[in-house]
Amino acid sequence: MHDTLSFITPDPHSAWGTYLSQVDRVLPYLGPLARWGETLKRPKRALIVDVPIEMDDGTVRHFEGYRVQHNLSRGPGKGGVRYHPAVTLEEVMALSAWMTVKNAAVNLPYGGAKGGIRVDPRQLSHKELERMTRRYTSEIGLVIGPQQDIPAPDVGTNPQVMAWMMDTYSMNVGGTATGVVTGKPVHLGGSLGRVKATGRGVFVTGREAARRIHLNLDGARVAVQGFGNVGSAAAEMFVGAGAKIVAVQDHTGTIANPAGMDMGALMEVVRRDGGAGAFTQAERIDDEAFWDTDCDILIPAALEGQITLARANRLKARLVLEGANGPTHPDADDALAERGILVVPDVICNAGGVTVSYFEWVQDFSSFFWTEDEINLRLDKIMVDALRRIWDTADRHKITLRTATFAVACERILMARQERGLYP
Structure with missing residues (x-):
């Protein structure tokens, strides 16, 4: 059986099945543009x-x-x-x-x-x-x-x-x-700020979300799944804002320290050994126990499909920041909403990477390059402005941030589809 058969009858918990479910949820908010909705499913x-x-x-x-x-x-x-x-x-x-x-x-x-x-x-x-x-x-x-x-x-x-x-x-x-790819080495037309851009976006949207739910980042407990470029960069920025990292899970194992981890020492171990599992200043715990961590903020920054319904019902966080793509099953999304746990969805939370990729693409075309400070300022403004528009949409329709993000985005996509028309 080839992969393409799953395009016809996807598993609802597969990545494609999750996406199709998200599209179905947004169609009622697209008005006349909903007639183009099938475009999104193919x-x-x-x-x-x-x-x-x-x-x-x-x-x-x-x-x-x-x-x-x-x-x-x-x-x-x-x-x-x-x-x-x-x-x-x-x-x-x-x-x-x-x-x-x-x-x-x-x-x-x-x-x-x-x-x-x-x-x-x-x-x-x-x-x-x-x-x-x-x-x-x-x-x-x-x-x-x-x-x-x-x-x-x-x-x-x-x-x-x-x-x-x-x-x-x-x-x-x-x-x-040079413009055929982004994320290149800086000396080959890459952009400053690109490596940590996705993690930075997670932090910037997380900081905005925390402010709105009156969660003080100073002393906030953060658990991170996935400790590559995204998870580690976000963790470093949260620690810089006064938060503490209480649990980390990656492909080498799961570690926890309720008092918080020394980020400098942890990053040194990750660089040396390729993962966080060897870090000795924290307790090695069972991988599944990660989802029971006492924390205020959870950052899933690994692969898709990690937050199942069973895990969603165990989470103790107030805020989930999706650093990975598609980490939450649709039924788990509903459970988190019912429990009052705010989810900042992947399609806005981890958009920092592609935003700085856009900056890189623009810089390659002009052969004129910006400083890292300029890039970070532009990134922060784009992320915050986008999240505020999405939040306004969520408040207006009384829907989750995920459905609101899809509503804002799909309106733009289908408006473009409609105005371009069908050729021939």
């Missing part, structure tokens, strides 16, 4: 590619790769490339759809796209990773480009992978095209 284009590479031992292995463009009504596709053993077409479809909504929510001139390869990058050598990236880039080269579709880093990819992608595309078109 990816515009889905490309499946074979990625054969010669391994270091001389054998040839084949990997399956994807690039999905969900919607291009508002501009070129924009979205990351994920290297992970669990990547499927259905997951990439959902991630591309969330990118469509995310870009519209913060009013960036982009549509939504996403890519990925089903692989564990940690099992490949540096040279194997380069050969795979270059072959994948060549295979999807017919649908990407600075004005067509602009990839970026995601789970399992980084600035080095983006440099290989940019170089491969440039060689194939016969000229340097």
